[in-house]
Amino acid sequence: MTEVNARPETRVGAVFVPQLPPERLRSVAQAADQAGLDELWLWEDCFLESGITSVAAALAWTDRLTVAVGLLPVPLRNVAITAMELATLHRLFPGRARVGVGHGVQDWMGQVGARAESPMALLREHLTALRALLSGERVTTQGRYVRLDGVALDWPPPQRPELLSGATGDRTLRLSGELADGTILTGGTTVAQVRRARGLIDEGRARAGRTDYHRVVVYLHAATGRDASARMEAERVRWGYDTMDGHGVAGSAEQVAEAVRAWAAAGADTVVLQPTPDDPDPEGFLAFAAREVAPLARS
Template sequence: MTALGVVFRPQLPPERLRDVACAADEAGLEELWLWEDCFLESGIASAAAALAWTRRLRVGIGLLPVPLRNVALTAMEAATLHRLFPQRAIVGVGHGVQDWMAQVGARVDSPLTLLEEYLTALRALLRGERVTVQGRYVRLDDVALDWPPPAAPPVPAGASGPRTLRLSGRAADGTILTAGTAPDAVRRARRLIEEGRAEAGRTDPHRLVVYFHAATGPDARSRLEAELRGWGDAPTADLGAAGDAETVAAAVVRLAQAGADTVVLQPTADEPDPEGFVRFVAEQVRPLVP
């Protein structure tokens, strides 16, 4: 079954999150995803609040930029979320936007090396292991969590280029693809992920999460086209869906057929009714997606 979610865009002020999260929970939406984009809103603080305000909604962070966060701190915060809200938190990590990392003095020479070291250490800590490692970037001396999760949670990684996709297959438990990824690109990403998994001898589940631009309402088409142009993409049907529930659901199904396990609909930055958008997805689109 394809899971369905919606992004809470950090272009909205933090005080809007409660109403959107509660609307999603009440409407039966499966997942609400958050971004830790510089310099907008914190991923961990926002996720903790959204989880506390809701009862059944899963809340994903896609993603925490690893150059900004010591891996032990991320492990502590992720473990706390997983213990407070079992089976409801999804904490993803990734390179981060390199220009932003440079702005805060955190950019590294080899983002791939950092991400692989980070994923290896983070997953071990969340398994309750005691970790000593002296990597190029990640260095831990006899570190273990006092309160690890009862069961090790999956850790997905954001990826786009071929090397990072293979790395995600080797070292992460899932992969997050950005909006603007057409079905053919989803298929290519899945192949590269599987190459990495085969290299590492992994046979465990690996969930593929794909963001997808979507808009509804009377001005949906014009808003979506402007959004795609803002991301530097051509306004094509493969990269976004604008219109009624049938139109959006058909696009979700195409992504699922290409290999997406979860499709997260990304509203435009100027979406006039975020609460209405999550209700539209949960109540109208969800019944049309197998």
């Protein structure tokens, strides 16, 4: 990509947290679709629920909803399989899937015997090969981790889809700017950290000579309803924050929308509301995000 794109309108998404059982996904996805939610995000967290199976099911159960996976851990995946799965998704559901790849949680990767000695080298090789395969190229490479011999997709997508990368550390943020089309930032990322991430991403983009627009996605802890503050306090303890100020928001639609606007002003293009695992009404939370928060956030 070489053309310069204007910054898009802020999008508001929400997470189907994998602490919910897989059989709950259908009703949640359909509620998101009916409410007009911009994006429904899924996680491939060990050892809860898979990403590709879930996103394919959610897309099949809905009509217009964009369904995203953030993210697929590359140590678990041969890049050819990743390319085949993404190409199939984008041919079956054109324009409705967003998928990111990343290091994965290193302790989990160690549990399954897949921890890489150099996660950075692995991610660089995976992103490079995945980008080429999804572009319809025939790829031969003998890297430290990625080795392909004349591999090409028989059914590549009609055009290369957006490729996202998860990133937190400085080197990974620069790498994402260099090789990915967008970056996923983890829940708990502060406004200041979003601004700093944008700067590091831009360093990578400049190094690669990229002028296309780079989209940034950030998860934002959010809760609403009578017990929102108590549930958010439990999230603070769970994630080890000193305070939830700057990491999340609990309250009314206007309060949540104000937070979305703050994170968007710092450089996030998609703000994905991350509900508490014990939210009493996941379907209602998605309707809240779509019908109440999103219009206020964009006003």
